[in-house]
Amino acid sequence: MPLHHAEREEQPDAGPALAMAFKLIEAAQDRWRAVNAPHLVPLVRAGATFEAGKLVERPDDNHQPEAA
Secondary structure (H helix, E strand, O other), rough: OOOOOOOOOOOOOOHHHHHHHHHHHHHOOOOOOOOHHHHHHHHHHHEEEOOOEEEEEOOOOOOOOOOO
């Protein structure tokens, strides 16, 4: 005896969900800023820190003061 599935339910309409997602993305886009220094993106991804637009050098933990 073949397995009988219950009456197949219709798939929900994705239209309203897509419309809501589009509206949310459109609203968020108003607050996005353009990247005005794309050459710095790799530094940021590597963990570089910037203060007032200037790169903050990491302290060198391995550096030992020279003996006088």
